[in-house]
Amino acid sequence: MKRPTFKPLALIVPVVFFFSTFNIFAQKRGEKLPNIIYIYADDLGYGELGSYGQQKIKTPNLDRLAREGMRFTQHYTSMPVCAPARAMLLTGKHGGHSAIRGNLELGTFKDDEERGQQPLPAAEFTIAELLKQKGYATALTGKWGLGVSSTEGTPSKQGFDYYYGYLDQKQAHNYYPSHLWENDKWDTLPQPWLDVHRKLDPATATDSDFDYFKGKVYAPAKMTEKALGFIERSKNGPFFLYMPYTIPHVSLQAPDEYVKQYIGQFDEKPYYGEKNYASTKYPLSTYAAMITYLDDQVGIILAKIKELGLDENTIIMFSSDNGATFNGGVNAQFFNSVGGLRGQKMDVYEGGIREPFIARWPGKIKAGSVSDHVSVQYDLMATLAELTGQKVGKTDGISFLPELLGQKNKQQKHEFLYWEYPEKGGQLAIRLGDWKGVKTDLRKNPNNPWQIFNLKTDRNETTDVAAQHPELAKQFDQIVRREHVDSGVEAWRFLDAVIGKK
Numbered sequence: 001m002k003r004p005t006f007k008p009l010a011l012i013v014p015v016v017f018f019f020s021t022f023n024i025f026a027q028k029r030g031e032k033l034p035n036i037i038y039i040y041a042d043d044l045g046y047g048e049l050g051s052y053g054q055q056k057i058k059t060p061n062l063d064r065l066a067r068e069g070m071r072f073t074q075h076y077t078s079m080p081v082c083a084p085a086r087a088m089l090l091t092g093k094h095g096g097h098s099a100i101r102g103n104l105e106l107g108t109f110k111d112d113e114e115r116g117q118q119p120l121p122a123a124e125f126t127i128a129e130l131l132k133q134k135g136y137a138t139a140l141t142g143k144w145g146l147g148v149s150s151t152e153g154t155p156s157k158q159g160f161d162y163y164y165g166y167l168d169q170k171q172a173h174n175y176y177p178s179h180l181w182e183n184d185k186w187d188t189l190p191q192p193w194l195d196v197h198r199k200l201d202p203a204t205a206t207d208s209d210f211d212y213f214k215g216k217v218y219a220p221a222k223m224t225e226k227a228l229g230f231i232e233r234s235k236n237g238p239f240f241l242y243m244p245y246t247i248p249h250v251s252l253q254a255p256d257e258y259v260k261q262y263i264g265q266f267d268e269k270p271y272y273g274e275k276n277y278a279s280t281k282y283p284l285s286t287y288a289a290m291i292t293y294l295d296d297q298v299g300i301i302l303a304k305i306k307e308l309g310l311d312e313n314t315i316i317m318f319s320s321d322n323g324a325t326f327n328g329g330v331n332a333q334f335f336n337s338v339g340g341l342r343g344q345k346m347d348v349y350e351g352g353i354r355e356p357f358i359a360r361w362p363g364k365i366k367a368g369s370v371s372d373h374v375s376v377q378y379d380l381m382a383t384l385a386e387l388t389g390q391k392v393g394k395t396d397g398i399s400f401l402p403e404l405l406g407q408k409n410k411q412q413k414h415e416f417l418y419w420e421y422p423e424k425g426g427q428l429a430i431r432l433g434d435w436k437g438v439k440t441d442l443r444k445n446p447n448n449p450w451q452i453f454n455l456k457t458d459r460n461e462t463t464d465v466a467a468q469h470p471e472l473a474k475q476f477d478q479i480v481r482r483e484h485v486d487s488g489v490e491a492w493r494f495l496d497a498v499i500g501k502k
Contacts, residue, residue, distance in 0.1 A: 008473035013280035026237045027088040033134060033238040033388055034361070035314040036304075038091070038380070039298060040242070042082065042143060042172075042249035045324030046354050047339025048291060056265075056335055057288045062308060062358065065263060065318060069360030069406060076376040076431075077322050079421060080345055080352035082169055083117045085321040085377065087245065090126040090146075090158070092381025094396035095482035096421035099124050100146060101492045102423045109170045111178055111193050116168040118489065119153025120146040125393075127384050128240065130158025134388045137161055137234040141227040142244035144234055145169040149184040156184055158244075164226040166219070172195070172246045175253040176215025180222060189222075191215035196251050210270075212280040220245055220254055224297045235308045243301075248287060248427040250328025251278035258289035265267075271329030283329040315361040315383035315387075315404075319377065323352040342461040348419045348429035348438055349461055358398050365404050373403045374431065420485050430476050435469075436461065437476040439498075445499035450476055 006397060046052060049059045051066035079090030079095055087093075087100035095101055099121050107115025120126075128138040140155050140163040147153015148167045155163040164182045166172040180187045200209050227243055234241075252271065262285035273285040280286045296305040298318065305314050324330065324337035325345045332344055343349030357375070359365055379397035386399040396418070402410040419429040426442035434456035439448055450473045452466040481499050 007296070014300075023267040026251060029089060032313055033136070035237050035310060036131070036240045036384065036387075037301065037306075037314060037316045038240075038242050039301070039316070039318045040086075040142070040244040041294060041318070041320040042244065042246045043322060043325045043345055044291070044294075044356065045250055045337030045339070045343055045344070046351070046356055047336050047337075048248075048324065049356050051358070052158075052288065052356050053339055054335070057291050058261075059291060059295040061295045061302065062318060065298065065302070065316065065358050065360050066368075068362065068367050069316075070360055070365050070371055072357040072359075072371045074372050074374045074480055075319065075355055076353050076417060078376060078378045079419065080322040080347055081421075081423065082143075082249075083322055084421075086145055087120055089321075089377045089380055090120075091124050092378050092380050092392070092397045094376075094418045094483070096418055096480075097396060097485055099487070101308040101420065101487050101489070103145075103169065104489065105170065107168070107170070109173070109195075109197070114148065114168050114171060116148035116151070116153075116322065117145050118147075120158060122152040122157060123337070124158070125470070126159045126257035127381050128155075128242070130159075130241045130381065130385060130390060130392065131238075131388065132159055132161075133390060135238065136388075137230075137237075137239040138242075138299070139163065139227070139234075139239070140242045141165055141223045141230070142242070143169065143172045143246050145172075149181060154184060159414075162230055165223055166246065170248065172219075173251055174314065174378075175219050175251060176213070176217065177219055180219060182226075185399040188201070189215075189217045191217060196278050197273065197276050198279075199200070200279045200336050200401035202270070202272050205270070205272060205279070207281070210279055210281045213253060213280065214256075218253075218295065220247055220297060224300055231301075231304055231310075232310070236312065237310070241350075245294055245297065248330075250325060250330060251330050252280045252283055252286040252290070253278055254286050254289040257340035258293050259285050261285075261292065262288045263492065266334075273329075275327040275329065277328035278384055280329060284331060284334060287300065287335070288331055300404075312362050315359065317357070317359045317362070319357045320355045323347070323354070323395070329456055341458055347425045348421055348427045348440075350436075350455070350459065351427070353419065359404055360403070369406075371403055373400060373411060374414060374417070375400045375403070376414070416479055418479065420480075420495070422492040422494050428476075428480060428498075429493075430479055431455070432475065434481075435472055437472065442498050443494050 005296035050063040079085040104118035178193040266284040268284040273279040324332040338351035341351035382397040382399040386390040417431040421427040427440040
C-alpha cells in the first residue's frame with residue numbers, strides 16, 4: 001500500500017483532505033452530517049476494559065460499545081500526560097509541533113489561587129472550530145486543562161459554544177470540588193473546598209477521617225447531567241460533544257454505592273495518602289468503582305441517544321489520554337491495568353501511550369470488528385475533516401475514516417508516529433512500521449542511545465535490539481531533526497544537545 005511522503009520542513013507538513021467517499025454518498029442521499037460524541041477517560045490503562053482483557057473490573061456498557069462497533073488494538077495517545085495529550089487531540093499536532101507539550105502548572109490547589117495550566121494559544125485551530133465551520137453545535141463537559149477563564153485558552157475561545165467542568169487540572173484532583181466552571185462562570189457546589197492531599201496517620205485514622213474526602217455532589221455526575229442537557233438542546237443536530245471525564249485519575253473517590261459493589265472481593269488495606277491524593281479505606285474497591293461509574297455514564301449517554309432516535313446518525317468514540325497512573329493508592333499491577341505492556345503514565349513505552357479506542361456508528365461501522373490499524377489521537381482532526389467533507393491545512397494526522405467504514409483499500413498508513421516528551425527526564429519515541437525507538441533521561445544524558453524494539457514480536461518491549469539495527473537509529477535521528485520545532489517555552493526545551501543544536 002502506498003504510504004504518504006513526508007518532506008523535511010521546518011514547520012508542520014500541510015496535508016489537504018477533500019470530500020470523502022462517505023460524504024459524497026451522504027450528499028446524494030440527502031443525509032444529515034452525523035452527530036459526534038468523543039468520550040475521553042483520564043489515566044485509563046490499555047487493559048482496564050472487559051473488551052481489552054480486564055478480569056476484575058466490570059465495564060458492561062463499554063464492552064457493549066465494542067460489540068456494536070470497532071475496537072482498535074494499536075491506537076495511541078499523542079503524549080503520556082494530561083494537558084499535552086488533550087492539546088494534540090484537539091489540534092492534530094504531534095509532540096514536535098504542538099503548542100502544549102507538558103503539564104506546565106500555574107497557581108496552586110486553593111480556590112483563590114486557581115491559575116490552571118499553560119493556555120492553548122488563540123492561534124491554534126481546534127476540532128471544535130473545524131466542526132463549527134459546518135454548522136455543528138459544540139460542547140465540552142469534563143476536564144479542560146488548557147487555560148482558565150481569563151486566558152486565551154478558555155474553551156469559549158477555542159470553538160466551544162458551551163462548556164462545563166474543571167478548567168484547572170489541579171482542581172480536578174478532587175471529585176467533590178467547591179465549584180466547577182460553566183461558560184467562564186464559577187458554579188458554586190454545595191460543599192466546601194478541601195485539602196485533597198492531606199495525609200492521614202495510620203495509627204489514629206478513623207472512619208470520620210476518611211469521610212473528610214467525601215462530599216455531596218460528585219463532579220462526574222454533574223458532567224453527565226450537563227451533557228444530557230446539551231444533547232437534548234441539540235437533538236436536531238448536528239452536534240459535537242467532547243466528554244473528557246476525570247475518571248479514573250486519582251484521587252480515589254467514588255460514591256459509596258459503587259464502592260460497595262466491590263468491597264470484599266479484594267484483599268486490600270487502607271490508603272493513607274502517603275503517595276499524595278485523597279486517603280481511602282478501600283483503595284482497590286474505589287478504583288474499580290470509579291471505572292464502573294464511568295462505564296455507567298457511557299450507558300446513560302447511549303440510552304439518551306437511543307431515546308431521541310439519534311443512534312444511526314451519531315458516531316460515538318471512546319479512548320483515554322494516557323496509561324494508568326503509579327501513585328495516589330492505585331495498584332496498576334493488581335488490575336493488570338496496562339495489559340502487560342511496559343511502562344505507565346509519563347512513559348513513552350507502550351504502557352504509557354497505547355490506549356483503548358472504540359468507535360460505534362450503527363449501519364456504518366461494522367459491529368464486533370477489530371482493527372490493528374496503527375493510529376494516534378492526533379489523527380482525529382484529519383478524520384473529522386474527512387467525515388464532514390472539509391479541508392484542513394496543517395496537521396500531523398492521517399484520517400482513519402476509511403478504516404472505520406471498512407474501506408481498508410483506501411486507508412493510508414503513517415510513515416511514522418512521533419512522541420517528544422519534555423518531562424520525566426526528557427523522552428523521545430518513534431514508531432516506524434513494527435519498529436519502535438525510545439530514548440529516555442535525555443536532560444541529564446543527551447547522548448543516551450536509542451533503545452529499539454520490534455513490536456510485532458515483542459509488544460511488551462522486553463528486548464532491546466539496537467545493536468543489530470544501527471540503520472534504524474540513523475533513521476530515528478533523522479526524523480527527530482526533521483520533526484522537532486522549538487516550542488518557545490523554556491521548560492520544554494531538552495533536545496538542543498540531543499540533536500546537536502548550539
